[in-house]
Amino acid sequence: MVEPMKTGELLAKEGFISQENIHEALVLQKKVEESSPREEHRLFGMILCEQNLITPSVFVKQVVA
Numbered sequence: 169m170v171e172p173m174k175t176g177e178l179l180a181k182e183g184f185i186s187q188e189n190i191h192e193a194l195v196l197q198k199k200v201e202e203s204s205p206r207e208e209h210r211l212f213g214m215i216l217c218e219q220n221l222i223t224p225s226v227f228v229k230q231v232v233a
Contacts, residue, residue, distance in 0.1 A: 196219075
């Protein structure tokens, strides 16, 4: 059975983001979760959109497709 690609891997393979972008978004996600226990979990795709690395429409098209 083939494992599905992670969101970041898929977006990098399609040329929308770099491996460095993935790393930075994951670091930011972890930092926010550690510093604000009451803060809701910030989804990886939302972080990429907030950093203007992708648009919500690109995210939906790539992940849903």
